[in-house]
Amino acid sequence: xxxxxxxxxxxxxxxxxxxxxxxxxNKLGFNTSGLAQIAVSNPFIDKFxxxxxxxxxxxxxxxxxxxxxxxxxxxxxxxxxxxxxxxxDRFGWPMRLPTKAxxxxxxxxxxxxxxxxxxxxxxxxxxxxxDADIKPHGDIVITDQRxxxxxxxxxSTKRNLRLHITRINPQNYIxxxxxxxxxxxxxxxxxxxxxxxxxxxxxxNSIRFMPWQNTKDTTFTRWEQRTTPNHAFYNGNAGMxxxxxxxxxxxxxxxxxxxMPHLADNTLLYRFAQTVKQKLKPGLKxxxxxxxxxxxxxxxxxxxxxxxxxxxxxxxxxxxxxxxRNLKLALNYNAKRTGEICDIWKxxxxxxxxxxxxxxxxxxxxxxxxxxxxxxxLAGGNCAAKIDAYGIAPYFGDYIARIENRNILRGWAHQxxxxxxxxxxxxxxxxxxxxxxxxxxxxxxxxNRIAPNVALAKKYGVQLLAYxxxxxxxxxxxxxxxYDEKIFELFSKANQDPRMIGPYQQYLRAWNQNGGGMxxxxxxxxxxxxxxxxxxxxRPENPNxxxxxxxxxxxxxx
Numbered sequence: 001x002x003x004x005x006x007x008x009x010x011x012x013x014x015x016x017x018x019x020x021x022x023x024x025x026n027k028l029g030f031n032t033s034g035l036a037q038i039a040v041s042n043p044f045i046d047k048f049x050x051x052x053x054x055x056x057x058x059x060x061x062x063x064x065x066x067x068x069x070x071x072x073x074x075x076x077x078x079x080x081x082x083x084x085x086x087x088x089d090r091f092g093w094p095m096r097l098p099t100k101a102x103x104x105x106x107x108x109x110x111x112x113x114x115x116x117x118x119x120x121x122x123x124x125x126x127x128x129x130x131d132a133d134i135k136p137h138g139d140i141v142i143t144d145q146r147x148x149x150x151x152x153x154x155x156s157t158k159r160n161l162r163l164h165i166t167r168i169n170p171q172n173y174i175x176x177x178x179x180x181x182x183x184x185x186x187x188x189x190x191x192x193x194x195x196x197x198x199x200x201x202x203x204x205n206s207i208r209f210m211p212w213q214n215t216k217d218t219t220f221t222r223w224e225q226r227t228t229p230n231h232a233f234y235n236g237n238a239g240m241x242x243x244x245x246x247x248x249x250x251x252x253x254x255x256x257x258x259x260m261p262h263l264a265d266n267t268l269l270y271r272f273a274q275t276v277k278q279k280l281k282p283g284l285k286x287x288x289x290x291x292x293x294x295x296x297x298x299x300x301x302x303x304x305x306x307x308x309x310x311x312x313x314x315x316x317x318x319x320x321x322x323x324x325r326n327l328k329l330a331l332n333y334n335a336k337r338t339g340e341i342c343d344i345w346k347x348x349x350x351x352x353x354x355x356x357x358x359x360x361x362x363x364x365x366x367x368x369x370x371x372x373x374x375x376x377x378l379a380g381g382n383c384a385a386k387i388d389a390y391g392i393a394p395y396f397g398d399y400i401a402r403i404e405n406r407n408i409l410r411g412w413a414h415q416x417x418x419x420x421x422x423x424x425x426x427x428x429x430x431x432x433x434x435x436x437x438x439x440x441x442x443x444x445x446x447x448n449r450i451a452p453n454v455a456l457a458k459k460y461g462v463q464l465l466a467y468x469x470x471x472x473x474x475x476x477x478x479x480x481x482x483y484d485e486k487i488f489e490l491f492s493k494a495n496q497d498p499r500m501i502g503p504y505q506q507y508l509r510a511w512n513q514n515g516g517g518m519x520x521x522x523x524x525x526x527x528x529x530x531x532x533x534x535x536x537x538x539r540p541e542n543p544n545x546x547x548x549x550x551x552x553x554x555x556x557x558x
Contacts, residue, residue, distance in 0.1 A: 027205050027206070027517060027518040027519070028204060028205055028206075028508070028518070028519055028521065028551060028554060028555050029204050029205050029206030029207055029208060029254065029255070029257065029518060029519070029520040029521070030201070030204055030206075030207065030208070030520060030521040030522075030523065030524045030536060030551075031207075031208040031210060031211055031468060031520055031521065031522045031523040031524060032207060032208070032209055032210075032211045032212045032523065032524050033211055033523050033524045033525055033526035033535060034211040034212075034523075034526070035211065035212065035214055035234075035235040035239065035240075036114075036235075037116075037525075037526035037527065037532070038050045038212075038234075038235060039051070039113050039114055039115055039116060039119060040115075040116030040118070040119070040525065040526050040527050040538075040539075041197070041524060041525035041526055041540065042116075042118075042119065042120060042194055042196070042197060042525075042539075042540050043193055043194055043197045043248070043540075044192060044193060044194060044197075044234075045180055045181070045184045045187070045188050045191060045192060045193065045194055046178045046179060046180055046188060046192070047113070047120075047124075047179040047180070047181075048111065048177050048178055048179040048232070048233075049233060049234045050113070050233075050234065050235065051111040051112055051113045051163075051179075051233060051235075052111070052112045052113065052114065052233075052235070053083065053092075053111070053232075053233050053235065053236070054083055054086045054088075054092075054094060054109045054110070054111065055078075055079050055083065055109065055110045055111075055112050055162075056079065056080045056081070056082040056083055056085070056086060056104070056105075056106030056108075056109055056110075057077065057078055057079065057080065057106055057107070057108050057109065057110055057164075058071070058072035058076065058077055058080055058105050058106050058107050058108070059072060059077070059107060059108075060072045060073065060074060060077035062074075069105065069106075069107050070105070071105040072105060076105065080104070080105045080106040082104050082105065082106045085098075085104045085106070086106075086109060088232075089173075089175070091175075091228065091230045091231045091232055092231050092232035092233060092236070093173065093174065093175035093176070093177075093232050094109060094165065094168055094173065094174060095168070095170060095173040096168050096170040096173060097109070097165075097166075097167065097168050107166075108164060108165060108166045109164075109165050110162045110163065110164050110165070111162060111163040111165075111177070112160065112161070112162045113160055113161045113162070114160060115157035115160050115161055116157070116526075116527050116538075116539075117157065117527070117538075117539075118538060118539035118541075119154075119157050120154075120181055120194075121154050121155065121156065121157070122153065122154060122181060122182070122183075123143075123151065123152075123153050123154075123181065123182035123183070124151065124152055124153070124154055124179055124180065124181055124182060125149065125150075125151050125178075125179075125180050125181075125182050125185050126149065126150040126151070126152070126163070126177065126178065126179050126180075127148060127149050127176075127177070127178050127180075128148055128149075128174055128175070128176060128177040128178070129148065129174070129175050129176045130168075130169065130172050130173050130174035130175050130176075131147075131168075131169035131171075131172040131173075131174070132165055132167055132168045132169065132173070132174035133165065133166045133167035134150070134163055134164065134165045134166075134174065134177075135150075135163070135164050135166075136150060136152050136161065136162070136163050136164075137159075137161070137162050137163075137164055138154065138159045138160055138161040138162060139154065139155045139156040139157070139158055139159045140152045140153060140154050140155065140161070141153045141155065151182070163177070163179070175232075177232070192244070192247065193247075193248060193251060194540060196540040196541040197525075197540040198251060198252060199540075200525065200537065200540045200541075200543045200548075201252055201254070201524070202252045202253075203552050203555045203556075204252070204254055204551075204555065205254055205255065205518065205555075206254050206255040206256070206257055206287065206518055206520060207245075207248065207249060207252075207254050207255075207256055207257065208257035208259075208287070208467065208468075208520040209239075209240065209245045209256060209257060209258055209259070210257070210259040210289075210292050210467075211523060212239055212240040212245060213239035213240060213245075213258065213259055213261070214235075214236075214237060214238065214239035215239070215259040215261065215262075215291055215292045215301075216292060216299050216300075216301075217237070217300070218237055218238060218239060218261050218262075218263075219237055219263060220237065220238040220239070220261040220263065220264065220268070221261070221263040221264060221265055221268065222265060222267070222268055223267055223268045223271045223272075225238050226238050226241070226242065226268075227239060227240060227241045228241055228243075229241045229243050229244055242272060242275050242276065243275065243279060245258070246275070246276055246279045246280050247279070249280065249281070249284065250279075250280065250281040250284070253281070253284070254284075255284050255285040255286060255287060256276070256280070256284075256286050256287070257286075257287035257288075257289065257359075257467075257520060258272070258276070258286065258287070258288055258289070259289050259290070259291055259292050260272070260288065260289065260290050260291065260341050261291065262290070262291040262294075262300070262301035262304050262305070263304065266340075266344060269341055269344045269345070270344055270348060273344060273345045273348035273349065274348055277348060277349050277352070284355070285355050285356070285357055286355060286356055286357070287357045287359055287389075287465075287518075288341060288342065288345050288356060288357065288358050288359065289338075289358075289359040289360075289361060289391065289467065290334060290337050290338045290341055290360075292361075292467075293361065293363075293393075294330055294331070294333075294334040294361070295327065295330065295331060295334075295362055295363045295369050296363070302330050305329070305330035305331075305333040305334050305337075306326045306327075306329050306330045306333070308333045308337075309328075309329030309330055309332055309333035309378070310329055312333065312336075312378070313329065313332070313378045316328070316329065316332075316378050317329070327369070328372055328378075329378070331362065331369055331372045331373045331376075332372065332373070332376050332377070332378035332379045333379070334360070334361075334362075334373055335360060335373045335374070335376035335379050335383035336376065336378075336379035336380075336383065338358065338359075338360045338383070338386075338387060339379070339383050339386035339387065341358070342356075342358035342386050342387055342388075343386070345358065346358075356388075357388045357389055358386070358387040358388045358389070359387065359388070359389045359390070359391045359465060359467065360373055360374065360383065360384075360387045360389070360390055360391065361390070361391035361392065361393075361467050362390070362391075362392065363392070363393075364392035364393050364394045364395070364449040364450075364453060365448060365449055367452040367453055367455075367456050370390060370392070370453060370456050371456060374390060374456070374460045374462075375460075382460075384460035384461065384462055387462060388462060388463065389457075389462050389463045389464070389465045389517070390453070390456065390457045390460065390462045390463070390464055390465070391464075391465045391466065391467040392449065392453050392464070392465075392466060392467070393466060393467055393468035393469060393522070394445055394449040394450050394453070394466055394469055394511065394516070395445070395449070395468070395469060395470060395471065395472030396427075396441045396442055396444070396445040396449075396470075396471060396472065396503070396507050397427055397441045397445075397471050397472055397473045397503075398472040398473065398474070398475040399433070399435065399441075399444060399475065400423070400426060400427075400433065400441070400473060400475070401473060401474060401475040401477075401482060401487070401491075402475055402477060403477055403480040405433050406480075406482070408432060408433065409487055409490075410484055410486075410487065412490060413484060413486035413487045413489070413490040414486055419490060420490065420493065420494065420497065423490065423494055424494070424497070424499045424503075426440060426441070427440055427441045427442075427503050428440050428441075428502060428503060428506075430443075430444075440503075441503065441507075442503065442506045442507050442510050443510075445507065445510070446510050446514060450510065450511060450514050450516060451514060454514055454515040454516065457515075458515075463517045464515060464516055464517055465516075465517045465518045465519070465520075466511065466516060466517075466518070466519035466520060467520055468520060468521075468522035468523075469507075469511070469519045469520065469521055469522060470504070470507075470521050470522055470534065470536075470547070471495065471500070471503070471504075471534075471547075472534075473491040473494060473495075473533075474488075474491060474533075485530060488530035488531070489530050491530070491533055492528055492529055492530045492533045494533075495528050495533040495534075495535075495547070496528055496545065496546070497546060498546045499546070500546040500547055500550070501546045501547075501549055501550045501553075504546075504547055504550035504551065504554075505550050505553065505554065508550070508551075508554045509554075521536055521547075521551060522534050523535055523536070524536060524537070525537045525538065525539065525540055526538070535547075536548045536551055
C-alpha cells in the first residue's frame, strides 16, 4: 500500500482497481443495475442508447389555456402516452410523424433521459442521419447547430435532458442518432463503453446481466424480438443486445452470467448460446440460469412456472394447501426447464461445454426449496445431475426490519446519529435484537442462509454460488410493509456510511470460509436513496464508496 500513499485516496483506489484478479481464488462478481438506472450507471460513450425511448407530445397554448393540436390537454401535452403508435423501422428509428388527418394526438416526439446526480456534464456532440428538425432541451447552451450535427454544453442535470423532434422527412427519416461527450468523439467509433465504467468494474470476476436483460418483466419469446447493437435504444422489453453484454465481458475479462427469458422458445435458446459461443473470449466461462427467483411470486416467471407445472402434473401435491402446492409445482418446473436449457447450451458448445456453468437457484432462507428443486421428484428425480451449480441469495441484515422488531427500528430512525450507532452495533455485534443467535447479522446469515445451503450443495455434488448477495436491510414482509420514511432514510445513509466496510469484510470472509463459490453482489452502480440502496457505488468515476472498497479489497485477497 505504501506506493499508493502519495496518490491520494481517489487515485489510489483507481490504481488498486486496475490490479484485476490479483487473487483469483476469491471469486466475486456483481449484478448490473436495472435498465431504469442505466443513465446513472453510465456505461456507454453514446448516451443516446440509455435514454428512455420515444415519448409522444402535443402542442398546448399554456398562456391562453387552450389546445393547439386537437385533443391535446395540459395533462397530456408532454406525454400523450402513444409511444406504441410511433412509426419506427425494425431498429426503432422513427420513420415519420402523424399527418393532420390521422388519429394520434401526438405531433412530435422526444428522446428523454432521467439523469442521475452524477451524469456526465460538459460539452456534447449530437450527430444523426436523415432530414428532420431536432433540438436539445435542458440546462444546456447550444454552441453549434447544422444539419446532421448539434453541439451543446450540459451545465447541470436539474432539468434532465431531451431531444425534441418536430419534423421528419419520410423519404429520408432520422436515424443513427448519437449523443457523445466531445472528448470521446474521436474514439467513439471503436470504443463503445465509458472508460470510467470499464475501470470501475474491471476488478470483478463475473457480471450477472439479469437486470440489463429486463429479466423480471420481459416477454422476450422469439429470436426475432431481440435487441440488436443497431437498435436505437437498449432499454426495450427484450433488454440489452447479447453482443453488447458479451463485448463488455470480453473487455474486462469477466465471465458473463445470463438469465434465460422465462418465455423463451428453444430456437431463441439455441441462437443465444451460439452467439455467446461465437463472441465470448476464449477461456472465459459463462453462467446460465433460468430467469430469476422462480420461487418469488413478485415476478411473472414464478406464476408461469406454476401454470406450466400444473399442466404437466395436474394431480401432484393435491393434499397441500394451494400456496404450498403452487410453489412445489414452480420449483419442479424450474428444475425441469433449467435442465432443458442446460442441455441446449452444452450441445451448442460441444467440446467446450465445460465452459458453460448451468445454475439452478432457489431461496436461501428455505433450504427445503432447494431440496425440492435439486431432487425434482415430479420432473424425473435428481435434476442436480444435469446442472453444475446451485445458486442462492444469502443476504445479511434483513431480519432487522422484521415486523416484530419494527418498534426498535422506528426508534433508531428518529434518533439521528445515536440511532445509526445502534444499527451498526446490531449488525456487528447483535446487541439489540435477541433471536438466540449471538454476534449480529453475519453469524445469523451463516447459520440460517449459508451453512444449510453449503450442506445441500455438497449432498448433491454441485458447487454453491450466490446469484445475489450483500446487505438487505429492507425486509419485504407481505402486508407488514414499512411506510416510515425515516426508516428508509436510515437504511439509505447506512449504505453510504464508512462503517459498512466492516460488515462486508466479515460477510465475504464468512461466505468464502464456509464453502461458498462465486458471489454476485447486488447490485452495481446506481443511485442510493430511500427507494434504492443496494448499489455498491453511485457513480462510475472516482470509485470510493464503502461497499466498493470492501468488495475490491476482498478481490485483492486483503
